[in-house]
Amino acid sequence: MKEKMDQTPIDDDTNDLNQADNLPNGGSVVDQEAKKSNSKKSNSVNENQKDTPVEIEKDRIYEKQNNKKSLKYQNAIQRAKNRTYKIFVFLFLTLVSLVVLYPLVYAVSAAFSPGRSISAMSIIPFGSGVTTAHFKRLVSETNYIRWFRNTLIIAASTSVSTVLVCSLAAYVFSRFRFLFKKTMMLALLVLQIFPSFIGMIAIYVILLRIKGLDTLWGMVLIYLAGNIPYNTWLVKSYMDSIPRAYDEAAKIDGASNARTFFKIILPQASPIITFLAIVSFTGPWMEFIFAKLILRSNENQTLALGLFSFVTDKKNEFTLFCAGALIVAVPFIIFFLITQKVLVSSLAGAGVKE
Numbered sequence: 001m002k003e004k005m006d007q008t009p010i011d012d013d014t015n016d017l018n019q020a021d022n023l024p025n026g027g028s029v030v031d032q033e034a035k036k037s038n039s040k041k042s043n044s045v046n047e048n049q050k051d052t053p054v055e056i057e058k059d060r061i062y063e064k065q066n067n068k069k070s071l072k073y074q075n076a077i078q079r080a081k082n083r084t085y086k087i088f089v090f091l092f093l094t095l096v097s098l099v100v101l102y103p104l105v106y107a108v109s110a111a112f113s114p115g116r117s118i119s120a121m122s123i124i125p126f127g128s129g130v131t132t133a134h135f136k137r138l139v140s141e142t143n144y145i146r147w148f149r150n151t152l153i154i155a156a157s158t159s160v161s162t163v164l165v166c167s168l169a170a171y172v173f174s175r176f177r178f179l180f181k182k183t184m185m186l187a188l189l190v191l192q193i194f195p196s197f198i199g200m201i202a203i204y205v206i207l208l209r210i211k212g213l214d215t216l217w218g219m220v221l222i223y224l225a226g227n228i229p230y231n232t233w234l235v236k237s238y239m240d241s242i243p244r245a246y247d248e249a250a251k252i253d254g255a256s257n258a259r260t261f262f263k264i265i266l267p268q269a270s271p272i273i274t275f276l277a278i279v280s281f282t283g284p285w286m287e288f289i290f291a292k293l294i295l296r297s298n299e300n301q302t303l304a305l306g307l308f309s310f311v312t313d314k315k316n317e318f319t320l321f322c323a324g325a326l327i328v329a330v331p332f333i334i335f336f337l338i339t340q341k342v343l344v345s346s347l348a349g350a351g352v353k354e
Contacts, residue, residue, distance in 0.1 A: 110322040111135075118318040134323035143298055144324060147306035151285055154216055154302065158223040159281040163273055166228060170235035171261050175247060185233075192229040196222075200293060207294060214296045222290050223283065231276055238272040239265065278339055285328070303328055 102125075109125035110118070111134060122128045138144040173185060203222060204213075212218030242265060250260040266273065288304040295301050301309075303324070310321040 107322045108326060110319050111326045113319055116317045116319055118316075121319075134320050135327070137320060138324055138327070142306070142320075143301070144303075144306060144327075146299060147301055147303045148328075150216060150300060151302045151304075154219050154223070155281050155284045157217075157220045158227070158284050159277050161220060161224050162227045162231060162280040163277050165224065166231040166235050166276065167266065167269070167273060168261070169228070169232045170239050171265060173232070173236050174239040175244075175257075175265075188229040188232055192233075196226045197289065200290075203290075204293060213294055214300055215294075216300065218294055219284070219291065219302075222294065223280075223287070227280055227283075231280075235269065235272055235276065238269055242268050282332070282335075285332070 105125045109127075110121060112126065112130045112132065113121050113128045114131045114133070115121065115128065120128070173181065207213050207218045207221075212221065246264050246268065247260055250264050255263070284302070286304050287302075288308065291302045291305050295305060298306075307321055307324045307328075309315065310317045310324070
């Protein structure tokens, strides 16, 4: 009896612990509770799904409003940055323009201001009055007209001779093969490296022996010799881009080399020839160093020497100097306005190669 009484509590405990295993249908009670919990979860999910379209729409509207606000804020910041940048650029360019234009405006005002020296002038342009007496003095009391003519002769002669010599030399180097061709081209390139002022003494001695001192043609020789090395390379590089078929067709028709050059190659190279003529013409107008070395008499001086004589240590006529410089600038402005389209088209045509 004691043994039976001792075993019964143990059996009851094990039965209580293993109640789920001893239930019929493999623990259906637990399954039912699990199903109830799952059904509650599914019902809550369904309720959330029923509410989602409205909430999603609200979220979308809220996001749109926030995006609009952020975009407006970003656009406002960008516009403020752009305004600040434009104002800064405008002020900077205005300052640079004033720094660049003030000396020019002051020189123009000096040409029309009474008096002779710069110390008698006002800092404000045209603040001392307006007069045309300086222009009358240039014509009546100085050799300004003769200086202008000398400079024009030198510039025109230099331009024509540079175009002729450099184009012929470029044609020879571009189309013919001969001994020491590469050596001569390299020599031209090396000569261009050194400045022409190195040979000033030699130039002076050569012109002295050939009686070219104080002459206009001596100045033309100096400018022509200085223009040959670089401009020959420039024209040759353009002529290399012209097809050789033109030369071959001209030879088949019986044309000589000279006729081929003047009738066929030279018109094809007109863009670079035009550019060379314009640059060679404008160079001698304000050249001072070689003109001071070669030209001695007042009758053979150029504009650069004549105008410089107004502002030396012994003579201070700044207003007369500005009047003469203004007269020189007017033909240059007209010249560049006329040849602007030709110059631009020449540069554009020189850059095109087939």
